[in-house]
Amino acid sequence: MKIVCYKDKILKAINSVVKGVASKTTMPILEGILIQTNDNEIKLTTYDLEIGIEYIMECDVKEQGSTVVNAIMFSEIIRKLPDTEIYITLNDKNLLEIECEGSLYKLATMNPEEFPELPKIEIENSIELEQNVLKNMIRKTIFAVSSEENRPIFTGCLFEIQKNKLNVVAVDGFRLALRSIFLNKQTNDFSAVIPGKTLNEVNKILLDSFEPIKIGVSKNQALFEMDNCKIVTRVLDGEFLNYKNVIPENWETRVKVNKNNLQNSFERISLISASSVEKEKKYPVKVKVDIGKVVISCTNQTGEAKEELFVSTEGKNLEAGFNPKYFLDSLKSIDDEDVYVEFGTSISPCLIKSIENKDYVYMILPIRLKED
Amino acid sequence: MKIVCYKDKILKAINSVVKGVASKTTMPILEGILIQTNDNEIKLTTYDLEIGIEYIMECDVKEQGSTVVNAIMFSEIIRKLPDTEIYITLNDKNLLEIECEGSLYKLATMNPEEFPELPKIEIENSIELEQNVLKNMIRKTIFAVSSEENRPIFTGCLFEIQKNKLNVVAVDGFRLALRSIFLNKQTNDFSAVIPGKTLNEVNKILLDSFEPIKIGVSKNQALFEMDNCKIVTRVLDGEFLNYKNVIPENWETRVKVNKNNLQNSFERISLISASSVEKEKKYPVKVKVDIGKVVISCTNQTGEAKEELFVSTEGKNLEAGFNPKYFLDSLKSIDDEDVYVEFGTSISPCLIKSIENKDYVYMILPIRLKED
Numbered sequence: 001m002k003i004v005c006y007k008d009k010i011l012k013a014i015n016s017v018v019k020g021v022a023s024k025t026t027m028p029i030l031e032g033i034l035i036q037t038n039d040n041e042i043k044l045t046t047y048d049l050e051i052g053i054e055y056i057m058e059c060d061v062k063e064q065g066s067t068v069v070n071a072i073m074f075s076e077i078i079r080k081l082p083d084t085e086i087y088i089t090l091n092d093k094n095l096l097e098i099e100c101e102g103s104l105y106k107l108a109t110m111n112p113e114e115f116p117e118l119p120k121i122e123i124e125n126s127i128e129l130e131q132n133v134l135k136n137m138i139r140k141t142i143f144a145v146s147s148e149e150n151r152p153i154f155t156g157c158l159f160e161i162q163k164n165k166l167n168v169v170a171v172d173g174f175r176l177a178l179r180s181i182f183l184n185k186q187t188n189d190f191s192a193v194i195p196g197k198t199l200n201e202v203n204k205i206l207l208d209s210f211e212p213i214k215i216g217v218s219k220n221q222a223l224f225e226m227d228n229c230k231i232v233t234r235v236l237d238g239e240f241l242n243y244k245n246v247i248p249e250n251w252e253t254r255v256k257v258n259k260n261n262l263q264n265s266f267e268r269i270s271l272i273s274a275s276s277v278e279k280e281k282k283y284p285v286k287v288k289v290d291i292g293k294v295v296i297s298c299t300n301q302t303g304e305a306k307e308e309l310f311v312s313t314e315g316k317n318l319e320a321g322f323n324p325k326y327f328l329d330s331l332k333s334i335d336d337e338d339v340y341v342e343f344g345t346s347i348s349p350c351l352i353k354s355i356e357n358k359d360y361v362y363m364i365l366p367i368r369l370k371e372d
Numbered sequence: 373m374k375i376v377c378y379k380d381k382i383l384k385a386i387n388s389v390v391k392g393v394a395s396k397t398t399m400p401i402l403e404g405i406l407i408q409t410n411d412n413e414i415k416l417t418t419y420d421l422e423i424g425i426e427y428i429m430e431c432d433v434k435e436q437g438s439t440v441v442n443a444i445m446f447s448e449i450i451r452k453l454p455d456t457e458i459y460i461t462l463n464d465k466n467l468l469e470i471e472c473e474g475s476l477y478k479l480a481t482m483n484p485e486e487f488p489e490l491p492k493i494e495i496e497n498s499i500e501l502e503q504n505v506l507k508n509m510i511r512k513t514i515f516a517v518s519s520e521e522n523r524p525i526f527t528g529c530l531f532e533i534q535k536n537k538l539n540v541v542a543v544d545g546f547r548l549a550l551r552s553i554f555l556n557k558q559t560n561d562f563s564a565v566i567p568g569k570t571l572n573e574v575n576k577i578l579l580d581s582f583e584p585i586k587i588g589v590s591k592n593q594a595l596f597e598m599d600n601c602k603i604v605t606r607v608l609d610g611e612f613l614n615y616k617n618v619i620p621e622n623w624e625t626r627v628k629v630n631k632n633n634l635q636n637s638f639e640r641i642s643l644i645s646a647s648s649v650e651k652e653k654k655y656p657v658k659v660k661v662d663i664g665k666v667v668i669s670c671t672n673q674t675g676e677a678k679e680e681l682f683v684s685t686e687g688k689n690l691e692a693g694f695n696p697k698y699f700l701d702s703l704k705s706i707d708d709e710d711v712y713v714e715f716g717t718s719i720s721p722c723l724i725k726s727i728e729n730k731d732y733v734y735m736i737l738p739i740r741l742k743e744d
Contacts, residue, residue: 073647073674080640095675102680103640108673268452268475275445301480302445303467308474 001065020046020053032068052118068110123216125190145196146172153238156193198233251342263331265307272305284321284367320346321369330362373437392418392425404440424490440482495588497562517568518544525610528565570605623714635703637679644677656693656739692718693741702734
């Protein structure tokens with residue numbers, strides 16, 4: 001194998017696939033990048049047995065061939081070479097020679113035949129989005145994914161296509177994040193739960209651009225397909241929460257509040273609530289709604305905190321306890337100037353909603369307040 | 373105690389003193405900031421029994437008094453408050469009330485009388501520099517300070533004033549860094565070894581500006597004095613290396629090389645040399661000087677690396693082994709386009725020197741090469 005390519009081009013390819021490299025593995029081949037030539041193209045592949053990434057690029061192939069090289073070492077060397085042509089050759093001692101101006105590196109390689117094959121996918125359903133749109137939807141829901149492995153289905157995000165609308169839902173037992181968007185094209189209804197870990201990697205590869213990305217699903221797999229780059233992942237098996245049934249439709253108390261002001265108040269009060277030596281959960285912050293104002297307060301060994309916000313309120317007065325982290329995560333992911341915060345009773349979930357449209361709903365379960 | 377001040381002003385004061393707060397201590401008072409009023413000024417003090425920092429600022433003092441409050445908690449709350457006036461009051465329950473718009477925080481305080489007093493210094497000798505100059509000299513030597521506590525004197529930098537010149541020297545047994553600068557004013561000869569840890573903190577407080585800083589020393593202490601801010605530190609006791617005697621005056625081989633090219637070559641080759649599973653020290657890189665070129669190479673289980681640089685050479689051919697990290701640290705701290713690299717034999721120290729003046733010398737000891 002012998003190829004010639006420009007540094008910036010191959011570095012872009014490596015950067016895309018390197019996210020699929022296994023980090024803690026007993027199989028060294030999974031720490032490698034499979035390099036395969038095909039006429040005047042090369043294909044780079046990584047696969048950690050959960051996520052597989054393929055990247056195809058044109059380059060000057062002098063001699064066909066294939067090899068596997070340690071991904072980190074290969075990418076670090078390429079990254080530090082000058083911005084010019086690089087000659088990459090598999091020599092007769094099975095060392096990968098990387099040559100560029102006065103630099104010559106020879107890296108040990110592994111047998112490409114031992115590299116595991118990526119699963120083949122027969123796509124049953126698919127949608128197409130702009131990359132920046134998908135990136136945005138992932139970023140604004142993924143924080144609510146569960147990290148507890150005892151209910152694996154909740155370690156992923158539900159992608160639900162229904163009536164030409166894409167709903168992305170994450171839920172961890174204490175809160176729920178829902179983002180929705182209308183699709184341009186007529187599409188079949190279908191759904192799949194994509195592992196949070198995959199979405200994190202997909203998110204890193206996605207560009208903040210209008211370039212398209214296709215999401216296709218089969219029974220057990222999903223495929224993210226961009227220009228040059230494909231990501232294959234398993235989908236999670238099991239019954240996702242019937243989320244529509246758990247989001248309350250009516251409120252008893254509703255507050256219209258400046259998003260940044262509310263976020264800043266929760267950020268400050270977290271300094272006190274999170275500093276407690278005992279578990280945060282035992283010291284919720286108290287949210288009190290009175291006519292025309294919201295008071296958020298917290299008391300523990302570190303001190304006392306009180307935040308008063310003048311807002312417009314509707315409905316009953318209310319007092320309820322919450323983990324401020326859940327409010328913060330949701331508020332940080334909202335770009336609107338104002339939001340609605342809706343409450344039922346002091347033991348029913350609280351919703352954060354868009355004023356103008358139905359793009360998002362964040363739901364947060366309350367924590368019972370201790371009697372003072 | 374009751375004061376009123378603007379957020380940005382008190383935050384600047386807190387940011388300066390917070391670097392003197394003890395991080396791992398069994399004495400909670402050392403995690404605090406001592407706040408003392410004095411007419412229409414407040415003084416903030418922190419002291420971890422090694423470094424003490426004092427900052428004086430004008431503010432609207434409504435009621436005189438003093439207290440000690442946890443530094444991290446106080447600084448985090450102030451940092452997150454809006455950019456406006458803040459009311460800070462010690463209430464009759466000894467809680468420090470911080471009030472700003474709709475926010476009210478009450479923090480536990482400690483007894484100011486239990487706060488240890490900073491050592492008094494009777495300055496015997498002093499110099500004055502611009503802050504950016506001192507910042508620069510610290511940054512360009514401190515990496516060579518020893519981290520080994522068995523020879524405490526080498527965990528500091530020597531500040532030596534001799535013939536109106538300031539020499540700052542760091543040495544760790546494997547390499548030496550020396551930076552020199554001429555002083556504007558006539559000054560007595562004197563010297564002191566300042567702990568590296570102090571210099572790190574001083575460096576963070578120093579501005580990249582022409583503002584003056586005065587360095588004063590007594591027998592056991594040193595004082596860094598800026599506008600509003602004073603830093604007191606102990607000096608290290610013991611005999612520093614007579615560094616002038618160990619720096620070779622003559623060379624057998626001299627190379628004039630582009631600093632960036634040499635640095636890039638060492639950076640790349642470090643990827644191979646540092647990746648060895650065995651200790652780096654056993655796999656030095658080999659530096660070979662031939663007429664008109666330098667070849668740096670390294671071989672281990674990960675692979676082989678060779679870097680060839682075309683340079684102007686004088687004197688004998690040479691082959692010697694080095695730890696590339698020491699070259700990198702030194703080269704990174706040099707702003708010149710070209711440097712001299714001087715060698716004696718393969719077992720004598722190598723020097724990196726300025727072409728144009730005598731501002732700096734970096735000395736690196738070789739590592740014996742294994743016979744191949």
